Amino acid sequence: MAEVSNKDSFVLDANTFAKLHPKEFYRKFLTNNIRPDGRLLKKFRKTSINLNSIKSAEGSCVLKMGKTSVVCGIKAEVAEPRVDDPRKGYIVPNVELSPICSSLFKPGPPGELAQSISERIDKLFKQCKIIDLDKLCISEKNAVWVLYVDVICISYDGNIFDAALFSIISALKNLKLPEVTFIEEEGKVEASEEKTISLELLSTPLSATYVVFDKKYILADPNEEEENLSSTSLTFIYNEQHKLCGISKLGGIPLSKELIQDCTESAIERTDNLRQLLDSTMKNL
Amino acid sequence: MDKRRINGPEISVKPIEKKSTQPKNNKDDGIRKNNRSVDNIRPIFIKPNVIKKANGSAYYEAENIKIICGVYGPRSSKRSMVSDEGTIYCEFKFAPFSCNKRCGYIRNAQEREYSLIIQQAFLPAIRLNLYPKSSIDIYVTVLENDGTTACLAAAITCISIALTDAGIQMYDLVAAASATCIKGNICLDPDASEENDTNSKFMLSYMPSLKQVTHVLCTGKMEAEQSIEAIGICIDACNSIKTVMDHCLINSH
Numbered sequence: 001m002a003e004v005s006n007k008d009s010f011v012l013d014a015n016t017f018a019k020l021h022p023k024e025f026y027r028k029f030l031t032n033n034i035r036p037d038g039r040l041l042k043k044f045r046k047t048s049i050n051l052n053s054i055k056s057a058e059g060s061c062v063l064k065m066g067k068t069s070v071v072c073g074i075k076a077e078v079a080e081p082r083v084d085d086p087r088k089g090y091i092v093p094n095v096e097l098s099p100i101c102s103s104l105f106k107p108g109p110p111g112e113l114a115q116s117i118s119e120r121i122d123k124l125f126k127q128c129k130i131i132d133l134d135k136l137c138i139s140e141k142n143a144v145w146v147l148y149v150d151v152i153c154i155s156y157d158g159n160i161f162d163a164a165l166f167s168i169i170s171a172l173k174n175l176k177l178p179e180v181t182f183i184e185e186e187g188k189v190e191a192s193e194e195k196t197i198s199l200e201l202l203s204t205p206l207s208a209t210y211v212v213f214d215k216k217y218i219l220a221d222p223n224e225e226e227e228n229l230s231s232t233s234l235t236f237i238y239n240e241q242h243k244l245c246g247i248s249k250l251g252g253i254p255l256s257k258e259l260i261q262d263c264t265e266s267a268i269e270r271t272d273n274l275r276q277l278l279d280s281t282m283k284n285l
Numbered sequence: 286m287d288k289r290r291i292n293g294p295e296i297s298v299k300p301i302e303k304k305s306t307q308p309k310n311n312k313d314d315g316i317r318k319n320n321r322s323v324d325n326i327r328p329i330f331i332k333p334n335v336i337k338k339a340n341g342s343a344y345y346e347a348e349n350i351k352i353i354c355g356v357y358g359p360r361s362s363k364r365s366m367v368s369d370e371g372t373i374y375c376e377f378k379f380a381p382f383s384c385n386k387r388c389g390y391i392r393n394a395q396e397r398e399y400s401l402i403i404q405q406a407f408l409p410a411i412r413l414n415l416y417p418k419s420s421i422d423i424y425v426t427v428l429e430n431d432g433t434t435a436c437l438a439a440a441i442t443c444i445s446i447a448l449t450d451a452g453i454q455m456y457d458l459v460a461a462a463s464a465t466c467i468k469g470n471i472c473l474d475p476d477a478s479e480e481n482d483t484n485s486k487f488m489l490s491y492m493p494s495l496k497q498v499t500h501v502l503c504t505g506k507m508e509a510e511q512s513i514e515a516i517g518i519c520i521d522a523c524n525s526i527k528t529v530m531d532h533c534l535i536n537s538h
Contacts, residue, residue, distance in 0.1 A: 056382060056385065078299070082294075090294055100354075102339075150380065
């Protein structure tokens with residue numbers, strides 16, 4: 001690997017080679033079924049979560065997935081419901097990729113990646129019935145809960161969608177709302193000091209993301225470098241009954257059916273592992 | 286209305302908390318409600334090098350204050366003006382879930398003010414003449430807020446470590462301490478409830494080895510003598526914070 005051309009006795013060391021010819025550098029590893037960071041092709045990075053460490057939020061989760069870290073915090077506030085849906089509360093998910101997490105992101109309004117991830121998660125909430133919005137009703141036509149779900153990325157190293165979704169589901173599962181009463185005469189909502197009520201999730205969809213390198217290598221849980229080198233990313237979202245809630249292939253090269261089917265089993269296994277991690281972490285609280 | 290984000294209802298409020306009817310069994314003889322002594326600062330934990338892609342970074346925790354800071358640079362300045370000195374750019378932000386009331390993504394006036402204060406606190410400390418035509422970008426996010434002035438002081442301490450982690454040349458580390466005046470006593474490191482009860486805020490940033498003050502901020506009602514006294518008390522606090530910072534830097538290598 002170190003020698004590119006023997007004739008000129010021109011020698012490149014591994015780091016320089018990786019910078020100059022990143023794709024060739026990856027190919028040399030992938031033909032041996034291993035990735036430069038030491039992972040097998042279908043191996044996900046080590047994931048860990050920490051629940052309810054932020055006291056100012058009603059529910060929170062700090063997630064680390066390799067060198068990607070995100071913090072998800074949920075603030076619950078009270079608002080008037082929509083006129084056409086007097087019993088339904090609101091869920092407002094936003095993902096922020098601020099310039100703190102990588103030099104890729106600039107200060108100012110959210111970039112395309114952040115917008116598209118927020119949008120995909122919002123759609124998932126609207127279409128997959130994760131939460132029964134009627135349960136967020138405090139008093140019909142008068143007051144409902146608004147859950148502001150904010151995910152802040154603090155260190156970016158690829159695969160932000162999986163990280164964001166898992167942190168949101170974990171934070172929602174640990175959400176504790178105060179007991180509230182609506183006082184009609186004054187039109188205000190009073191809350192108890194203690195937060196005790198948790199919210200039931202109808203389903204827990206989690207995702208697994210892969211990228212396709214050189215049309216044939218499937219890399220699970222890509223880091224930033226792998227994301228940049230690959231042309232296609234594939235995301236599978238499965239719920240706890242192993243039912244598919246979403247699949248997305250964002251642009252890139254055409255793929256064969258077999259290649260996509262190849263990922264599904266590993267995706268089910270991954271999402272199950274994440275669910276187990278969440279359950280065991282919650283037990284230890 | 287921000288079209289580039291997912292928006293909720295136009296107006297939403299925090300529910301009103303019921304006043305607890307139980308009498309508070311706090312002893313009234315103490316000056317502070319949280320039973321800390323007046324010159325007590327919350328125990329500090331700092332960890333450098335937490336953000337992979339940043340040149341330097343640090344995480345700061347002191348009980349309920351949690352701050353993360355990333356430093357990018359020195360990198361080429363985007364401003365077209367040629368300068369023979371480097372510039373510092375700072376962005377200070379409260380995470381939406383960090384405060385009692387949710388704060389939006391767009392920086393408000395207070396956050397902008399704090400960004401400027403941080404820039405000023407570091408101008409005398411960084412050897413900017415070594416970094417011509419480049420800018421040093423400092424991004425700070427408060428993940429949990431328990432006392433706004435204390436957060437600002439914590440951010441400055443945290444940034445010092447992050448700048449050191451980035452290998453940026455400085456004359457000295459900058460440590461910062463905050464204080465408030467409760468019943469005529471100067472109390473260090475006030476938390477959120479103490480801050481609500483009083484209306485005086487004091488914050489000082491200091492270079493402990495050079496024994497120089499880089500920034501002082503004093504707002505609200507405070508007697509002149511008290512302010513002078515506060516400077517002395519905060520300098521002592523900065524010296525003890527410095528030992529924590531030293532430990533953190535020595536252990537990280």
